[in-house]
Amino acid sequence: AIAGTGFVGYGIYSNRNPPEQIDPDPNKKTLVVLGTGWGSVSLLKKLDTENYNVVVISPRNYFLFTPLLPSCTTGLIEHRSIMEPVRNFLRHKKAAVKFYEAEATKIDYERRVIYVNDESEIKGESHTTEVPFDMLVVGVGAENATFGIPGVREHSCFLKEVNDAQRIRQRIMDCCETATFKDQSPDEVKRLLHMVVVGGGPTGVEFAGELQDFFENDLKKWIPDIKDNFKVTLVEALPSVLPMFSKQLIDYTEKTFKEETIEVRTKTMVKNVTDKYIEAEFTDANGQKQTEKIPYGLLVWATGNALRPVVKDLMAQIPAQKDSRRGLAVNEYLVVKGTENVWAVGDCAVAGYAPTGQVAAQEGAFLARLFNQMGKTESIDLELKNLSAVQETAPNKEKRDEAFARIKDLQRRRRRVNSMGPFEYSHQGSLAYIGSEKAVADISWLTGNLASGGTLTYFFWLSAYLSMCFSTRNRILVIMDWTKAKVFGRDVSR
Ligand code: NAD
CATH class of the missing domain: 3.50.50.100 (FAD/NAD(P)-binding domain)
Structure with missing residues (x-):
């Protein structure tokens, strides 16, 4: 794999x-x-x-x-x-x-x-x-890192477990259905359709890409009323997203996000979360620290581990x-x-x-x-113990020699077994899906150090993830889901 x-x-x-x-x-x-x-x-x-x-x-x-x-x-x-x-x-x-x-x-x-x-x-x-x-x-x-930022646990969705993904799926549809409900104010519609992702690591980037795909492929066709206001924003405290990838792939990801109309807000640190907006700190063009309130309908918190x-x-x-x-x-x-x-x-x-x-x-x-x-x-030690007893009590030289030969053989096997070296990690590369059937890959084993991004990399990403699936059963189910979504679109029921 x-x-x-x-x-x-x-x-x-x-x-x-x-x-x-x-x-x-x-x-x-x-x-x-x-x-x-x-x-x-x-x-x-x-x-x-x-x-x-x-x-x-x-x-x-x-x-x-x-x-x-x-x-x-x-x-x-x-x-x-x-x-x-x-x-x-x-x-x-x-x-x-x-x-x-x-x-x-x-x-x-x-x-x-x-x-x-x-x-x-x-x-x-x-x-x-x-x-x-x-x-x-x-x-x-x-568990999910919140850095003690107020309101994160109460108001945001994480993306670690199955129930987190189910909650996000429900929340996306809730935001879309509520935004199209009768007599919503324009500001409220904008807020509900603003999907904010905090954390520009692989989790945040992959989710932002998937969400934008969902909008482009299905949501905007099925619920045309939302198409002018649906927006995905990725907020990251550091100067770039995906810091573990090479500069070339970071640039490629940011460029792709721009084309996909995902807004990337780097150097922006979230400091507080309420039920309707986040408060984020950023440095303006004059080097002054500013705080901005960013309203959201869905907030996904992907700032790493604790x-x-x-x-x-x-x-x-x-x-x-x-x-x-x-x-x-x-x-x-x-x-x-x-x-x-x-x-x-x-x-x-x-x-x-x-x-x-x-x-x-x-x-x-x-x-x-x-x-x-x-x-x-x-088990070798146990056998050695038994053989020593046999050797001591053996009735004749032939039996003693037989036990001795077996002891020598076992001792050799024991030395071989004990010669296991320490753990060494072998890095096979990093992959991330970035939306619109594009992926980025940093692969060290393929050609020295290959960094690639694009549609071909997407097919590589697809086959790599498929081959890594736990079982053949999983693999078949995933292929069936992909096919189903391609043919019928994603299921937008809650
Ligand atoms: P991460 O730790 O990689 O990234 C979290 C990001 O959140 C950081 O860049 C950090 O600067 C930012 N952040 C933290 N606090 C913030 C705040 N208050 N406001 C704005 N931004 C803030 O987290 P992750 O993406 O969940 O990944 C966790 C681990 O799992 C990593 O080691 C990652 O490599 C791995 N992972 C890998 C893949 C992949 O290879 N495709 C996918 C998912 C996760």
Whole structure:
């Protein structure tokens, strides 16, 4: 797969189902994996589950293919097409894996237990319990950064989870339908049809592009009344959007946005959010700081990641984490510094890489290899112990020599198994969709360092994202959604 995720279809699995799986063994160590995002799922896919009693805890019983989440906000792709139930791939593992749909609220490092909270809608109550661990992988990701700016949580939509995309989709249609309602004042119509995106990282840029596409391809044809007032504005505090891309691609993106009539407001920092407008600070032509009120109908907040409380709390329990600010500091084997039996992957770990799905997936795959090797080492050690006993009690020289030869062989295998090097991230490139069937790509492996933008890059983006989808099922569903939208237009019902 293009981003080194290694996600493939079901062809690799035998048709194993829960009744044929090996039961948990009380003599094995309990490995708890928190989360079902890129890092944790990539670990689970490659892990030999028969070496440990594996327990997975996550409030989400599915993996979400986040790169296509912006397409769900406009109905181009249906959210279920990019979701894969964890039960679907866990049932193919050799040994049974326990899955608890619950949120880990606290990790007690000293006691080696995790407190989990299950919000049951059926029971109408929440239930807290403890899960003990011998080994723990923290892959809980991050939450949305708001930088404590007043009003953000109350009034804006984020774009991280399925329900965020559903909320945005509803809100877009609500704004359009309300704007065309009888007797709205012109100012109110303008406000309702002003779609403001805060944050010019890949999330904000991709969403702005998708939204403008929605307007151009469908909304303005189906609701012509909105066509003079519908407007998308992208607000970014830094001097340019997509700072992680090359200057050439930044310029290309800004030029494309101009052609698409998306307004880009760089060097503009949002300081306050109310239910109808944002207050943004910018520097005018005379170098004076000015504050402007920008009315909006839809506000999407995409200003990056912040630590989750459960991670902050764990960091506070470990003295070696005291100087880490952005997440759990890990060593080159992804072990959380100051611990021996806790690993961290993805956006909650600080390993020196950007918080992307590509990094998380490679970290997860690395840990799977590490744990598989550790499992092998343990079984070799057990066999070595048994052979030493055989050697001591062997009735004749022939048997002793036989045991000795086997010991030598096992010791060689153990040295080989133990020779695994540290985690090294291999960057496959960055891709972002920028609207009107154009994409930008910074790809280091193709031709040294290729930066490309345009329609051809869009087809590359399409095929790359398709190949990265979790399963063949997902891939087929996404293709069907794309085809459906091309033929019939996007579904504008709320
Ligand atoms: P980001 O951190 O990349 O960008 C957030 C932007 O918001 C920054 O440029 C910041 O200057 C701006 N900002 C912060 N506060 C602001 C304010 N008050 N007013 C105006 N602007 C403000 O966030 P993201 O786009 O959510 O991405 C998060 C991570 O996920 C990144 O590492 C990114 O590379 C990765 N990601 C990658 C892709 C892709 O490769 N296609 C897609 C989505 C996310």
